[in-house]
Amino acid sequence: xxxxxxxxxxxxxxxxxxxxxxxxxxxxxxxxxxxxxxxxxxxxxxxxxxxxxxxxxxxxxxxxxxxxxxxxxxxxxxxxxxxxxxxxxxxxxxxxxxxxxxxxxxxxxxxxxxxxxxxxxxxxxxxxxxxxxxxxxxxxxx
Numbered sequence: 001x002x003x004x005x006x007x008x009x010x011x012x013x014x015x016x017x018x019x020x021x022x023x024x025x026x027x028x029x030x031x032x033x034x035x036x037x038x039x040x041x042x043x044x045x046x047x048x049x050x051x052x053x054x055x056x057x058x059x060x061x062x063x064x065x066x067x068x069x070x071x072x073x074x075x076x077x078x079x080x081x082x083x084x085x086x087x088x089x090x091x092x093x094x095x096x097x098x099x100x101x102x103x104x105x106x107x108x109x110x111x112x113x114x115x116x117x118x119x120x121x122x123x124x125x126x127x128x129x130x131x132x133x134x135x136x137x138x139x140x141x142x
Contacts, residue, residue, distance in 0.1 A: 005029025007060060023050060041068055047079050059083050062090040065113075066104045073106065074116055081120035087139040089117070094133040110135060 008031040011018055022031070023039040037053055039046045041064070059080050068076060080087050091113055096103040106112075109132060117123065121139035128135050 005031035007062065008033060021053065021056065041076050041079075042072065044072075044075075047075065051079055051082055053083075055082075056084045058086040058088065060088045062088075063092060065089065066092045066106045068105065070106055074119070077116050077120055081141050085141045087121065087137075087141075089135075089137045089139065091135045091137075092133065093135060113137070 005022075008020055008022060008029065011020055012032055019034040020032075021035045021037060022029070022033040023037040025038070025040045035053075037050055039050050041047060061080060065073065065076065080089075092104055093107055093109055094104065095107065110126070110128065113135060114123065114126075117137060117139065120141060121137075122142050123137055124140050125138040126136065
């Protein structure tokens with residue numbers, strides 16, 4: 001997910017020749033990217049279209065996975081492993097209520113996520129911050 005484009009902005013500054021593909025339900029940012037792919041990870045066809053986009057050097061996924069339903073989260077992690085040999089995931093583990101609706105559908109700790117992640121990836125680095133409210137994983141596909 002490209003969100004508001006903060007990470008894309010940093011990549012563009014550090015690596016001006018990098019080809020960046022951005023995906024999200026809607027383009028929320030104005031950062032320069034090589035391609036934007038509209039993608040709702042809850043829709044099988046959108047996941048298939050993203051899979052067909054090719055392989056990338058690295059996939060970053062920040063503040064996304066906790067918003068998805070548990071019944072297809074394993075498919076999303078498989079998709080990420082199909083897209084790249086390397087991934088960086090940042091996953092929140094806390095309640096986030098907006099207008100009376102819980103946005104963080106999955107509120108699980110390391111054991112839950114690592115059981116799913118290690119089906120496809122080796123965990124190279126992990127860090128928990130904010131009293132285990134945010135988990136960061138740097139991964140290499142197995």
